[in-house]
Amino acid sequence: MSDNDKINLLIVEDHALTLFGLETVLNKKDFVNEIFEAQNAAKAINMVEKNRIDIAIVDLGLPDINGIELTAKIKEISRNTKKVLKMAQMLIAARKLIQKFLAKL
Numbered sequence: 001m002s003d004n005d006k007i008n009l010l011i012v013e014d015h016a017l018t019l020f021g022l023e024t025v026l027n028k029k030d031f032v033n034e035i036f037e038a039q040n041a042a043k044a045i046n047m048v049e050k051n052r053i054d055i056a057i058v059d060l061g062l063p064d065i066n067g068i069e070l071t072a073k074i075k076e077i078s079r080n081t082k083k084v085l086k087m088a089q090m091l092i093a094a095r096k097l098i099q100k101f102l103a104k105l
Helices: 016-027 041-050 067-077 087-103
Strands: 007-012 032-038 055-058 083-086
Touching: 007 016, 007 041, 016 032, 032 041, 041 055, 041 067, 055 067, 067 083
Parallel strands: 007 032, 007 055, 055 083
Antiparallel strands: none
8 A cells, every 4th residue: 555545643532541542553554654643622733734634533522622622623624634533433333343243142
């Protein structure tokens, strides 16, 4: 996969362990070019303004503003960001996958 086909991710998460886990998993994926991280909305907005972010993964409970407000701001300031995923959406999707797996047992 060429670098032009890879994506840049932004993870916005104020809990260090969750941030570390997401980065660890996503860094192993061949479709990821670069991962940016922010522990609050202000830093996330700065990252989006200065970098090409294709996908942002945003925690809903941030120390400065909530993730829903941040999602709207990211979409407002960045035409490059194709998708903004709220952490809650990811947890729901993970739960559904686990339920499907358990149903097969």
